């Protein structure tokens with residue numbers, strides 16, 4: 523090889539090739555052609571993602587334990603939780619829908635959180651380099667399948683449909699879910715693959 | 730011209746040398762590009778399957794309401810029309826956009842890429858193709874909204890005298906989303922980015 527490919531980065535949106543430069547603390551590099559974010563100050567982005575994944579985990583547990591909304595129709599009352607929703611779909615024999623819903627709003631988001639935490643531990647001790655590689659790949663795939671934000675919007679749409687027929691009260695988990703979605707969008711989903719791989723090679727090879 | 734020497738791994742984002750053969754990413758070892766023709770067959774098969782599920786999802790009810798023993802059913806379009814008649818225009822538009830328009834847009838884009846890859850094109854047009862593909866990748870998952878809404882309603886409206894359940898349409902719809910994703914994933918990244926370099 524006559525050049526180091528690690529010094530290049532390609533825009534995910536318009537595929538223009540750029541040369542990487544070392545960024546000062548908290549700075550972001552953007553594509554010269556389309557303005558898409560290429561990468562940001564690597565250490566900062568990674569540690570932010572890791573520390574917020576702890577927050578995200580706590581919020582996610584709360585969001586799953588308590589009702590998201592309480593619905594009253596006449597003298598009937600019911601609650602919505604993520605586990606009860608999946609259970610209902612399986613009870614009604616909608617296994618395909620139930621499985622996909624389970625993956626996109628439960629398994630995938632948890633996978634993202636635990637991947638960040640595992641990656642942090644492994645790079646801290648500089649052990650299991652190959653396993654870390656798999657974790658990064660797994661993290662990227664899980665992130666594409668995590669759809670809690672879309673689920674959040676869907677709850678609002680469902681409320682509009684119920685409006686008029688039912689009385690609705692937000693539960694504790696409604697607040698936890700909103701906070702989780704914000705943390706997820708701002709810190710966990712915004713980190714670029716290039717940043718993770720740069721962090722990875724710095725952590726193990728000290729480059 | 731420099732741009733075509735390199736290719737971005739869609740899995741890990743790292744830069745690889747571009748070749749006219751099977752490429753394995755030097756970083757994550759995933760297959761970035763294979764023999765273009767073989768890939769096209771998979772992409773076509775997945776696309777046709779997705780279109781069939783899309784049609785089924787639109788014919789069969791996505792939602793079944795059982796009220797005092799009387800059942801009524803809602804298709805995707807039926808649900809949109811009902812919301813529109815009730816005056817919930819923004820929600821009707823969101824559902825229409827997410828459930829009807831986004832999948833169609835993805836179908837046509839994949840179809841366009843699959844049928845036009847051989848024709849040489851002017852640089853500017855290909856850049857648009859890359860941007861459009863990127864755009865549909867981002868909005869694609871939003872087509873799940875209606876499935877979530879049905880699941881939520883089926884969970885909270887579950888009483889003796891009134892009960893909502895999902896319909897066969899919902900199953901067809903998630904399968905459609907799944908196969909559309911597979912089809913888009915099996916398109917060789919080189920077909921999309923080819924002309925991003927200009928000429």
Ligand SMILES: [Zn+2]
Pocket residue numbers: 533534535536537538553554555556557558
């Ligand atoms: Zn760009």
Ligand SMILES: [Zn+2]
Pocket residue numbers: 738739740741742743754755756757758759
């Ligand atoms: Zn790769």
